[in-house]
Amino acid sequence: MEEKLNTILEEYHQQEGNLVFILQCLEKDFGYLPEDAIYWFSEQLDIPPAKFFGVATFYAQFHLKPRGENIITTCCGTACHVKGSERLINSLMKELQIPSGEDTTEDGKFTVERVNCVGACSIAPVVIINEKVYGKMTPDKLIKELKRLK
């Protein structure tokens, strides 16, 4: 881990240097923001951890908890909303048995997330499974895709 962090730190110094950059690197390398890593940077740069957490909690892209192996992102943009994205989320949560208030399955295999808009409104409703975009989604099609991953 330390090695990865040192690389990020080096790049940070070469760039104009900002916290968003560090957090984006961490997110890319680890899939979330490990608490230890934030404290490590805080010490190295003499910036209070609160600054890091302040920035981290401001942006939707950063996660403080580890995420599942498979990321399912449901678009909740206006077009997707009027075409039934809420129903897709409901069927996902039911199929994966994720309790309300949570977003990841107990075995850590799936995480269900919402995104404001992926800008693919003309093929709404849209679901992104592991970075692949699926348009005109239906609960049935979605569950089929899930079964393939399980």
Added chain:
Amino acid sequence: MQKEVVIKICMGTGGIAAGGKEVMQAFIEELKQQGIDATVEKHCSVHQVGCRGFCARDVLVDVIMNGEKTTYQFIKPDMVPRIVEEHIVGGVVVDEWAVKEDYHAFHEKQVKVVLADCGEIDPESIDSYIERGGYEALKRVLSEMSPEEVIKVIKDSGLRGRGGAGFPTGLKWEFARQKNSDTKYIICNADEGDPGAFMDRSIIEGNPHSVIEGMVIGAYAIGAKTGYVYIRAEYPLAVERLKIALAQAKEKKFLGENILGKDFSFEIKIKLGAGAFVCGEETALIASIEGRRGMPRAKPPFPVEKGLWGKPTVINNVETLANVPYIIRNGASWFAQYGTEKSKGTKVFALTGKVKNTGLIEVPMGISLREIIYDIGGGIEGDRRLKAVQTGGPSGGCIPESMIDISVDYESLQKVGSIVGSGGMVVMDETDCMVNIARYFLEFTQTESCGKCVPCRIGTKRLLEILTRITDGRGRPGDIDLLLILSEDIKAGSLCGLGQTAPNPVLSTIKYFRDEYEAHIHDKRCPAGVCKNLLTYTILEEFCKGCTMCARVCPAGAIVGEKKKPHRIVQEICIKCGACFETCKFKAIRKG
């Protein structure tokens, strides 16, 4: 006569989602396997192109032979061999797969300026852009024009900011030009956060060089040496293509030190947004680039005075910048011939929702909403009744069917309580509940409020709570007035555009659809049949065949009845999910 057979495949986000990559691969393999080049004695080339707008018909494929273009729609990889065999080898168009009149009707009333080259050129090839006149404008600017002359052309063209606010671009450039500072910045705002808008993504995916060229010209006009593109991380394909384009532009000396051998240097850096809607606001965007929480600050000072790192900064939207090369190339009066007196040129809209033809369209300002929905959009899905058109995203409003002849321009839309905004246009029909839509937008703005101004932070929360209780069937008399008062307070007490416009969806729906609010509050009824708690599902005995399908899909086990006999829904157990309603083949289930 053209020596080549050119095949163009739509590879925007929409095209790829529909299987564009697989279709392209199928063409490449089919052509190679069959040795088609030798058979038809012509070179066949396969190109990827950006979005051509009609994403609902993807994958769209153009075959250009002997100068004639045929467009195919809904193409899947297994259809490719037949197209190659019959059309490319045999010379006979596969009529049943080719686009029909409705496809052309979609394009007829459109005027393409910004999107003229989208869908024609390969976004990953700079030569493809240059072939169609790309970078000509930059060459002319650097060899013949002073910065002041560039600004004059843009001012004369009447170009206004396409991000939503509609500030005259030339004027903004002029202010920045006049500032005395050794360092200035130009930022391209590609943080397209409005749900329901995707023109910026499509422009960058389809023609990234037009944005770069516009930025370099802008930098020359204001005297900037560094530029940033602040782009959403949710648009991975756009980021990728932009990176490729930047590298190519640099190699060809359109970017970097001494551009085209002149005494002018400019570099562009990419900054990835981290997912915050408020960062579309100029001062929040600047804070985000500087690595801080993206919270807006009071203006003045405006960014043109004190922007990024405290230096004069111009922030232009993607579409605005993409217009610039075309205006320089064709002249201010060419651009100004389109549009209305105060809103010049064209505007790209993302036409989505319950309209038959969804996609990206570019229309002259001043076109009527009716023309957009019925002529371009082909009317409402399932020929249901239009109810409203939502424009401007969470900052905009709903325009009712009765006002559909309104001219689409900055001033007219504002007059009826909506805005042009970044160009989202979501069409809603009689099955959409307007209270639910208002609630949807408030849920959005409430989450995205940065929290700096109390009226916005707490006010949107309270608005959302009231709307939620109305849609849940717990609305109280007086709630409508409460919404109105609260909305005015939020508008008056917020610093930035997010808070100032957040109540718009509530205000406009109350203004035009007050009866729907009243039905929810007083009659505990959702006229559109959307709000779950206000619905009941019942089985119409005379239509029920007792097929048991509904009982099988019911997740709550609320449907009882014997096989081949009418079933019944036990209301106490029903969770109103609507699964039975969708499954029933005999229309025996009533929602209401």
